[in-house]
Amino acid sequence: MVEYYGTDRLKRGLAQMLKGGVIMDVTTPEQAVIAEEAGAVAVMALERVPADIRKEGGVARMADPKIVEEIRDAVSIPVMAKVRIGHFTEALILQSLEVDFIDESEVLTPADEKYHIDKKEFAVPFVCGARNLGEALRRIAEGAAMIRTKGEAGTGNVVEAVKHMRTMNEQIKRVVLADDEELVVLAKEWGAPLYLLEEVRELGRLPVVNFAAGGIATPADAALMMWLGSDGVFVGSGIFKSDNPRERAKAIVDAVTYWREPEILAEVSKGLGEAMKGIDVSKLSEEELLQNRGW
């Protein structure tokens, strides 16, 4: 019997299985277990969460494979890990460790100032960040099986994730209404492949799953992103940089399932203690913004 591996359907399919769920950044096997027990659909194995990367500076790279393996072996849910933009060798290493998803992430220091990874060459699926439709479609053209908003990681401030999701929604509406000749102009303006714009016009949405990420810190933040059309949510520093990670993790999971039920959101938001402190994104300089990384 012919068996097909690493197809687009399989890569995009795993992302579809994560829908309506929360993916949590973890740095230790213990945190990974807390995430799984809280109801996370996957964990992102990291050496440092974005808030610490932001604080400590220096070059941020792929995590030590030993940490990735320990986290992988501690849980039964899918494990993701981050590589630097363009660093396909880090990606080959993670693929050999059989991680389930690779995040080519602006949170790490970019390794290539011109090219992203040719993700079609990999059997393991990739997720990439995007601020707008053009960026999302460029990543999909390179083989990304899942998109997330970039937001502004490590700030605990949801404003940029909202901006990026709203921008994508507005642009998708424009595409849906566009004639053929308008679509060519939009392809030029946005740097988006025309064939993918045609696909978006037909589907009325991105052809892959789209999660929210970058600044989500509370159950209300998570529910807001679901209202805006996210398929699910990544929470980075927001959980393990808060007072009560276990309870906050559960509350955010519930918020992503019950985003349309304000009574449940009120109930799960009660008494969670301090959220991560957070940063006013407008006070960050251009060089401090992680979202500007990626091309």
Added chain:
Amino acid sequence: MMVTIGVLAVQGDFEEHMAMLETLGVEVKDVRLPKDLNSIDGIILPGGESTAMTTIMLRRGMWDALKKAFEEGLPAYGTCAGSILLAKDIGVGSDRVKPFGMIDMVIERNAYGRQIASREVFLDEHELGDNEPLHAVFIRAPRIVKVGPAVKVLATYDGDPVLVREGNFLASTFHPELTDDYRVHEYFVKMVKKEV
């Protein structure tokens, strides 16, 4: 006969199942809370993470309400994670999943391997009524390692049962909702209508 089929929507690819059922002309309802179980004639437990679904269902009484509905005869179809939830025995080391135990089978989670071992195949060995191969998408799929005498095997892959039925309950370890192959959903709709 018009039927309404619910899709458990606590987590997973429930929208894909809903779209498929809508194409088949069935009334569809998303199910998140016990009150949503009123007025449905059958339910699909979608693909996703069985740990997450268990955890979320246990927190708001959804698990108990579903178990009761199954015992009272609500037909169900589980895909992948959903098939795990319908099984009687999920083997060792899966204490974060609480199955409903409606199908007499032993099923092992992620038994074919991690994502890199996920695969698409076309199955000749099936009993869905015609000779067209069945398009089966396995994603971090569970493996049915044993079935009881009352379980009917409707399709196999490499010798393993991958589509099984016991009474009101249907389970596939693969994802027809990710393909254009509507036959398993059609079969389930017929089950709900008591035609098969």
